[in-house]
Amino acid sequence: MSDMFTDIKEQVRSANPTLVFPEGTDERILEAAVRLKAEGVMNPLLIGSEEDVLAKAKSLDVDASGLTILDPETYEGMDALIDAFVERRKGKNTREQAADILKQPNYFGTMLVYTGEATGLVSGAAHSTGDTVRPALQIIKTKEGVKKTSGVFVMVKNDERYIFGDCAINIAPDADDLAETAVEAAKTAEVFGIDPKVAMLSFSTKGSAKSEETERVVEATKKAQEKAPDVTVDGEFQFDAAFVASVAEKKAPDSPLKGQANTFIFPSLEAGNIGYKIAQRMGGYEAIGPILQGLNKPVNDLSRGCNQEDVYKLALITAMQGLQ
Ligand SMILES: CC(C)(COP(=O)(O)OP(=O)(O)OC[C@H]1O[C@@H](n2cnc3c(N)ncnc32)[C@H](O)[C@@H]1OP(=O)(O)O)[C@@H](O)C(=O)NCCC(=O)NCCS
Numbered sequence: 001m002s003d004m005f006t007d008i009k010e011q012v013r014s015a016n017p018t019l020v021f022p023e024g025t026d027e028r029i030l031e032a033a034v035r036l037k038a039e040g041v042m043n044p045l046l047i048g049s050e051e052d053v054l055a056k057a058k059s060l061d062v063d064a065s066g067l068t069i070l071d072p073e074t075y076e077g078m079d080a081l082i083d084a085f086v087e088r089r090k091g092k093n094t095r096e097q098a099a100d101i102l103k104q105p106n107y108f109g110t111m112l113v114y115t116g117e118a119t120g121l122v123s124g125a126a127h128s129t130g131d132t133v134r135p136a137l138q139i140i141k142t143k144e145g146v147k148k149t150s151g152v153f154v155m156v157k158n159d160e161r162y163i164f165g166d167c168a169i170n171i172a173p174d175a176d177d178l179a180e181t182a183v184e185a186a187k188t189a190e191v192f193g194i195d196p197k198v199a200m201l202s203f204s205t206k207g208s209a210k211s212e213e214t215e216r217v218v219e220a221t222k223k224a225q226e227k228a229p230d231v232t233v234d235g236e237f238q239f240d241a242a243f244v245a246s247v248a249e250k251k252a253p254d255s256p257l258k259g260q261a262n263t264f265i266f267p268s269l270e271a272g273n274i275g276y277k278i279a280q281r282m283g284g285y286e287a288i289g290p291i292l293q294g295l296n297k298p299v300n301d302l303s304r305g306c307n308q309e310d311v312y313k314l315a316l317i318t319a320m321q322g323l324q
């Protein structure tokens with residue numbers, strides 16, 4: 001395990017937080033939860049019927065006896081949770097609708113985070129991103145000053161660490177969205193010990209092509225620079241001009257990035273999601289995330305292609321976000 005996770009683990013262990021895992025019968029979730037509990041790092045709270053969770057654990061030959069398991073069907077605090085949900089949704093859902101909605105594990109789990117029963121939530125091993133994050137967007141909501149959440153990955157190989165975003169949430173971001181993602185990604189980079197050098201990516205470098213798409217990235221670059229004058233942000237760049245010093249020298253000699261970018265902002269979700277999966281599956285980078293930026297409390301989504309180790313690491317990161 002890289003030092004990054006050893007450090008995170010020690011920080012998290014001292015707080016021993018409770019984290020919700022709505023997919024309590026998923027093999028990868030169960031194995032990671034058992035491991036986190038056995039290491040004394042956190043108190044995993046699994047959602048599901050106790051009978052089903054314990055039967056699954058038995059079939060996997062793991063000891064789930066120390067885990068907290070909550071079933072929305074039998075949860076004693078459900079009436080209060082329904083009231084809190086109706087209040088939060090401000091007339092958007094009736095009590096009757098809320099009672100139905102809160103039977104869904106992701107909504108139930110997100111409400112446990114909202115009410116403070118748990119510090120954060122990790123889901124998405126078996127649910128799509130939409131189904132995982134929608135409850136958080138509706139209930140947890142973004143921090144003051146952040147209009148939209150976005151999802152970044154920490155890409156890790158040996159000592160290399162990069163931030164890729166938005167790879168998960170905003171399908172067709174406008175210039176304001178891209179600028180906000182860049183500024184939030186720079187903050188996320190710092191949390192992971194990366195001194196952010198942010199590249200706004202495109203298929204053009206410094207005016208080598210012109211189109212609506214490239215102009216959007218140019219505008220986003222200006223907006224990000226205005227929003228965060230202390231952060232090194234530049235664009236628009238093709239990936240090679242952002243990452244390879246010799247190419248940067250040719251294509252963007254006056255840029256402060258000099259081919260040393262470490263935080264990459266993709267111009268659309270198509271580019272970001274495809275880009276991170278290529279780096280992960282062909283490039284051999286470990287992709288940890290998506291980590292949702294700018295929410296009031298930490299809720300993170302997994303890729304359905306995740307393994308137990310990914311769940312374990314995203315849980316540690318989620319718990320660490322809860323300490324910030
Ligand atoms: C994230 C996503 C599910 C939200 O879509 P949606 O559920 O249709 O969203 P809606 O427009 O109905 O909005 C639902 C709520 O979320 C809020 N919301 C939507 N996008 C948001 C964002 N990026 N940040 C914060 N809040 C957001 C809305 O304001 C709304 O809140 P309200 O109900 O309190 O008014 C959608 O953008 C999406 O599918 N993105 C792609 C996900 C994906 O497949 N990624 C690839 C794999 S990781």
Ligand SMILES: CC(=O)OP(=O)(O)O
Nearest residue numbers: 168290302303304305
């Ligand atoms: C992040 C991501 O792409 O998630 P999934 O693979 O589950 O769609």
